[in-house]
Amino acid sequence: MTLVVGAVFAALLLCFIFIIRLYAVVKKQKPQPGAKGPVAVLVVAGSGGHTTEILRLMECLSSSYTPRYYVIADTDKMSQEKICTFESSRGQSDSESQFTIYRIPRSREVRQSLSSSVVSTLHALQYSLPLVFRLRPDVVLCNGPGTCVPLCVAGLLLGILGMKKVLIVYVESICRVQTLSLTGKILYPISDYFFVQWSALRDKYPKSIFLGRTV
Amino acid sequence: MKTVFVTVGTTSFDELIETIISSEATQALKARGYGRLVLQVGRGALLPDADSCPNIRLEAFRYKNSLAEDIEQADLIISHAGAGSCLEALGAGKPLLVVVNDKLMNNHQLELAKQLHVDSHLLYCTCSTLTETLRTMDLSVLRPFLPGQPQNFANFLDKALGIK
Numbered sequence: 092m093t094l095v096v097g098a099v100f101a102a103l104l105l106c107f108i109f110i111i112r113l114y115a116v117v118k119k120q121k122p123q124p125g126a127k128g129p130v131a132v133l134v135v136a137g138s139g140g141h142t143t144e145i146l147r148l149m150e151c152l153s154s155s156y157t158p159r160y161y162v163i164a165d166t167d168k169m170s171q172e173k174i175c176t177f178e179s180s181r182g183q184s185d186s187e188s189q190f191t192i193y194r195i196p197r198s199r200e201v202r203q204s205l206s207s208s209v210v211s212t213l214h215a216l217q218y219s220l221p222l223v224f225r226l227r228p229d230v231v232l233c234n235g236p237g238t239c240v241p242l243c244v245a246g247l248l249l250g251i252l253g254m255k256k257v258l259i260v261y262v263e264s265i266c267r268v269q270t271l272s273l274t275g276k277i278l279y280p281i282s283d284y285f286f287v288q289w290s291a292l293r294d295k296y297p298k299s300i301f302l303g304r305t306v
Numbered sequence: 307m308k309t310v311f312v313t314v315g316t317t318s319f320d321e322l323i324e325t326i327i328s329s330e331a332t333q334a335l336k337a338r339g340y341g342r343l344v345l346q347v348g349r350g351a352l353l354p355d356a357d358s359c360p361n362i363r364l365e366a367f368r369y370k371n372s373l374a375e376d377i378e379q380a381d382l383i384i385s386h387a388g389a390g391s392c393l394e395a396l397g398a399g400k401p402l403l404v405v406v407n408d409k410l411m412n413n414h415q416l417e418l419a420k421q422l423h424v425d426s427h428l429l430y431c432t433c434s435t436l437t438e439t440l441r442t443m444d445l446s447v448l449r450p451f452l453p454g455q456p457q458n459f460a461n462f463l464d465k466a467l468g469i470k
Contacts, residue, residue: 148456262459264389265418268420272414288454302458305458
């Protein structure tokens with residue numbers, strides 16, 4: 092009997108610590124990894140339009156963002172080529188071009204139902220956790236494909252466990268004018284910098300950052 | 307000869323293809339000086355033959371790796387409301403008429419087309435008003451669509467992350 096009470100007590104305590112840590116990680120002052128040297132960035136490239144948009148953003152990031160880890164969904168055939176073309180085009184200005192492409196299972200196909208998305212996202216999390224724990228990026232940069240959810244959760248977990256505060260930077264797609272995407276809604280509370288492309292969204296979501304259209 | 311390029315992206319939109327090759331629509335195009343019509347029909351059931359339209363020079367295909375060349379050659383682009391197609395056409399600086407598929411409800415892709423219409427970057431109609439729009443449209447009201455500024459994003463992030 093005392094064993095059961097003890098176990099329940101321990102579980103509750105763990106939950107409590109987890110929530111406190113979650114709150115601390117999301118709310119605490121944001122680190123400035125760039126002050127110490129190059130910033131390792133994990134870039135989630137989705138598919139089609141998402142990849143085009145995120146590469147537009149990457150074009151303007153300096154070589155201080157090194158190394159660059161790209162993660163794509165394993166069903167995505169186009170993105171790898173786009174990323175390689177993009178990276179070789181910046182090669183000239185960036186003498187030590189450093190990038191790697193990783194593949195993980197897709198967490199959500201377009202129009203997949205919510206419940207089956209949860210299952211496939213958990214499946215993707217199995218691959219995301221070891222990847223993010225191994226790479227330990229300073230920043231996760233993403234813009235909306237479902238694949239970013241497990242990767243951002245993995246980044247958040249690094250912070251909760253006190254191993255490393257990973258900054259989550261989310262840029263909502265230019266397609267979203269009035270409403271956030273499902274991924275945007277999930278990541279809004281846990282992201283450190285949340286960018287939107289249209290002023291109507293900034294008005295609805297006070298934490299979001301609006302710099303005009305950036306892609 | 308002025309060219310119209312019709313694109314439906316990776317979807318199908320047979321109603322648009324059917325309407326644009328109708329004799330009313332092709333006559334309206336001809337009256338405005340368009341002599342060549344290129345159709346990208348995606349996975350639609352309809353892939354019209356080159357000789358199915360007596361009024362106009364017709365070409366049709368399903369997909370290409372890149373539509374950049376067809377967009378570049380076009381004097382007018384007629385597109386479904388897909389964000390990718392809209393942005394590609396506007397990015398190339400071409401006049402764009404978006405035909406909304408009113409059979410697809412609550413499609414989030416419409417958000418962008420509607421906003422771009424409000425900002426006068428494109429014209430907007432449905433299949434039932436397409437022919438009338440082709441007759442009466444005034445392309446001079448369209449305002450150029452300037453590219454976004456990723457540099458603003460980079461500057462913000464540099465500052466936030468303490469990069470000098």
